[in-house]
Amino acid sequence: MVKSQLAIRYAHHVRDATPQTYIFWVHASTPPRFNEAYRGLADRLELSGRLDPKADVLRLVSNWLCDETNGQWTMIVDNVDKVETFFPSRRQGQESAPASLAAYLPQSRNGSILITSRSKDAAARLAGGYHNIKEVLAMDESQGLQLLHNKLSATSIEEVAAVELLRTLDCMPLAITRAAAYINRRARMTIAGYLSEFRANDKRRESLLNRDAGDLRRDESASNSVVTTWQISFERIRQERPSAAELLSLMSFFNPQGIPERTLRRHNRTVARVGGLDDEGEADCMFNEDIDTLLAYSLVATTADNDVCEIVS
Structure with a gap:
């Protein structure tokens, strides 16, 4: 799971x-x-x-x-x-x-x-x-909206702004929970106001995602920060298979929903040749193992015909 x-x-x-x-x-x-x-x-x-x-x-x-x-x-x-x-x-x-x-x-x-x-x-x-294994799929908008309703102290919410916020946060449960906590603790903060702050600049976005308000119901050693939670997975991949971490770093420069696999594979062959490996077949095997590692951690996904990759939020 x-x-x-x-x-x-x-x-x-x-x-x-x-x-x-x-x-x-x-x-x-x-x-x-x-x-x-x-x-x-x-x-x-x-x-x-x-x-x-x-x-x-x-x-x-x-x-x-x-x-x-x-x-x-x-x-x-x-x-x-x-x-x-x-x-x-x-x-x-x-x-x-x-x-x-x-x-x-x-x-x-x-x-x-x-x-x-x-x-x-x-x-x-x-x-x-x-x-x-039963994979827990990403939340859809209706599930994300229900979670936001449950977490916000307000009895009513701005539906249009709420849907826009969910799309901005890619319906990530931890990000939604952290956003609700931030809104709840500031008396005059609204969903639209939070969205505006989130979009202000990269530094402000990172600050909001990196907030760790804590939750007594969770394991005390587990982080409530979205950024830290992602970094934990990334560090484990880097320890387990450094080349897979490097591949994920490369993918971060692309549009996350449409990364041509042939481009990644071609880059991998070039890197292999620079490193002294001239066997394209072996380079492709290493690439496949890297992709499999990222798939196993649910950080990337591939299309049905396996020619396009995307980074999973």
């Missing part, structure tokens, strides 16, 4: 929907966050042996989840953006790879696991294949 705005603050929240039915929320952006979340679950469930310094708390929680007598449960494993979090690879100098956290995600008939991720590759690895 592609990343959506699902985070809440406390990883160890346990809510009873009905007697012996549980919902668990586990933040899993890093191994320490996953460990912290499971320790929180152990405390809330009051698992025997959890206070023993030598106890394998992850195994205690996993065993409890596998025990059908404990009832039905659903677990949301949130922010799994890196495969290495659950499937660490052996590094140079290590005799063996670190323990896999995936072993603590139980396969149980009495429970189900929902994984949220920006990376299709990470989601597919944990979900057992790409066919088990």
